[in-house]
Amino acid sequence: MKLAVIGTGYVGLVAGVGFADSGNDVVCVDQDQNKIDMLLRGEVPIYEPGLNTRLARNREDGRLTFTTDTAAAVRQAEVVFIAVGTPPGEDGSADLSHVRAVARDIGRAMNGYRVVVNKSTVPVGTAEKVRDEIVAITDHPVDVVSNPEFLKEGAAISDFMKPDRVVIGTTSERARKVMSELYAPFVRTGNPIIFMNNRSAEMTKYAANAMLATRISFMNEVANLCDLAGADVNKVRLGMGTDPRIGNKFLFPGVGYGGSCFPKDVQAMMRTGAEYDFPLQILDAVHSVNEHQKSLMARKAVAHFGDDLSGLTFAMWGLAFKPNTDDMREAPAIILVRELVSRGAKIVAYDPVAMPVARDLLSGNVEYRDNPYEALEGADALLVITEWNRFRNPDFERIRRALKEPVIFDGRNLYEPERMRENGFTHYTVGRGTVRA
Ligand code: NAD
Numbered sequence: 001m002k003l004a005v006i007g008t009g010y011v012g013l014v015a016g017v018g019f020a021d022s023g024n025d026v027v028c029v030d031q032d033q034n035k036i037d038m039l040l041r042g043e044v045p046i047y048e049p050g051l052n053t054r055l056a057r058n059r060e061d062g063r064l065t066f067t068t069d070t071a072a073a074v075r076q077a078e079v080v081f082i083a084v085g086t087p088p089g090e091d092g093s094a095d096l097s098h099v100r101a102v103a104r105d106i107g108r109a110m111n112g113y114r115v116v117v118n119k120s121t122v123p124v125g126t127a128e129k130v131r132d133e134i135v136a137i138t139d140h141p142v143d144v145v146s147n148p149e150f151l152k153e154g155a156a157i158s159d160f161m162k163p164d165r166v167v168i169g170t171t172s173e174r175a176r177k178v179m180s181e182l183y184a185p186f187v188r189t190g191n192p193i194i195f196m197n198n199r200s201a202e203m204t205k206y207a208a209n210a211m212l213a214t215r216i217s218f219m220n221e222v223a224n225l226c227d228l229a230g231a232d233v234n235k236v237r238l239g240m241g242t243d244p245r246i247g248n249k250f251l252f253p254g255v256g257y258g259g260s261c262f263p264k265d266v267q268a269m270m271r272t273g274a275e276y277d278f279p280l281q282i283l284d285a286v287h288s289v290n291e292h293q294k295s296l297m298a299r300k301a302v303a304h305f306g307d308d309l310s311g312l313t314f315a316m317w318g319l320a321f322k323p324n325t326d327d328m329r330e331a332p333a334i335i336l337v338r339e340l341v342s343r344g345a346k347i348v349a350y351d352p353v354a355m356p357v358a359r360d361l362l363s364g365n366v367e368y369r370d371n372p373y374e375a376l377e378g379a380d381a382l383l384v385i386t387e388w389n390r391f392r393n394p395d396f397e398r399i400r401r402a403l404k405e406p407v408i409f410d411g412r413n414l415y416e417p418e419r420m421r422e423n424g425f426t427h428y429t430v431g432r433g434t435v436r437a
Helices: 010-021 033-040 051-060 070-076 097-109 126-135 156-161 173-186 198-229 233-241 262-275 281-293 296-305 332-342 355-365 372-376 396-402 417-422
Strands: 002-006 025-029 064-067 079-082 114-118 142-146 166-169 193-196 313-317 346-350 366-368 381-384 407-410 426-428
Touching: 002 010, 002 070, 002 097, 010 025, 010 051, 010 064, 010 156, 025 070, 033 064, 051 064, 051 156, 070 097, 079 097, 097 114, 097 126, 114 126, 114 173, 126 142, 126 198, 142 166, 142 173, 142 198, 166 173, 166 198, 173 193, 193 198, 198 233, 198 262, 198 281, 262 281, 296 332, 296 381, 296 407, 296 426, 313 332, 313 372, 332 346, 332 355, 346 355, 346 372, 355 366, 372 396, 417 426
Parallel strands: 002 025, 002 079, 025 064, 079 114, 114 142, 166 193, 313 346, 313 381, 346 366, 381 407, 407 426
Antiparallel strands: none
16 A cells, blocks of 8 residues: 655654554655654664564565655655654643644645544544545545554554554544554454544543553552552552453552653643543643652652752663653653752763763763663762663662662662662662661
8 A cells, every 4th residue: 555654753653663563555654854854864863672673674675765855755655654753732732723734735745545543642623623624625525534643662563563552533434444454454353443433532542541541540650558558569560460451561650750641641641631621630640740759769769868969969870761761751850850950969971872962962961881880980879760670670889889888779670679788778769668787
């Protein structure tokens, strides 16, 4: 099939590469000339494991091309995907200006029937808005399909190639057939394509992300209570998660959720509730628990060192909101850095891939090192913020020698309190108590 994917970010690029990989001819479009120039040179603008090799292969085979020319891409395509950003507006609602602008570009370029597929995360009712934008410009027939994307950054390629499920929102038989053919190679093992109407598909994406965010905030509250009550959240998590009705995934407490999806999608769903005069009380709590959790490690640092942190240096392992990505959008590290720096502290950070992005975002407040152990030299304490695998089993002797004081704020519960006691550390956790050197 001939496809155009408009928006070449985390979702659009992965989708473009994935569809090309199953034999389709894909043109990826972006308005960002720099991004397209990089891709035309064979460079990948984002960090995503496995993306570069697959991208190179499909480019070489001639199935994947890049352009800034939306009209040309739309004219040659049978199916046009919209995968542009839907950032939060002033009031938390999803800003649809990019989606609407692309809809108008599509309408202007159409020279026959098109299936227009919305892959961006958009509020209920957006498919109708997209359709209205298009039919106001063109007389050619169009079906607008809602096809939310569930990939996880850091595992985007495998999630896209082997999705747990594909959700397709449409009431058009013609579009349903096209979408079934397109996705057939991705669901050969029997994972379902779930068809529904557009509004249900749009709601599904928000409900799924809101549920995941709820699990995180719930576990963060359980962990904080464990700390106060002398329970170990790690045991509690295992004890809960073995109940199949609960399941063992997504029960890890930490420094709060971040990234480009959960924070904005929770807010946008709350806005949708407000528009229907139906305040979503659970999400209100999920959001405020998360805001509080982002500064948990700063509060623990203040409890240890006192209110005034001037003259102190904190080594920070991890900056991105999760491992295997360089995405710093809404990363809890941003809040943590701000809190510590506002109290006079200095931060020396290491992240395997997010440092170039963090440099632009955190300005002069942070120094960076190319190696996690270098970041420790002369620091007063270590903060572990992102659960990169390489931080799980470090050389504790080397950490102890490098730090002025053997203090670790373990924001991801990577280290066993008992082992930290044996190694002579003061170890702060999220819900596993505190070991004192
Ligand atoms: P992104 O910001 O990484 O990429 C969006 C791209 O669209 C940018 O490169 C931008 O230049 C381009 N763009 C914007 N307006 C354009 C226009 N008029 N014409 C051409 N290009 C244009 O965003 P993303 O993370 O890929 O997310 C895209 C959508 O997918 C969002 O709605 C997001 O919520 C959703 N989503 C994201 C993820 C994720 O993990 N990142 C997962 C599932 C769903």
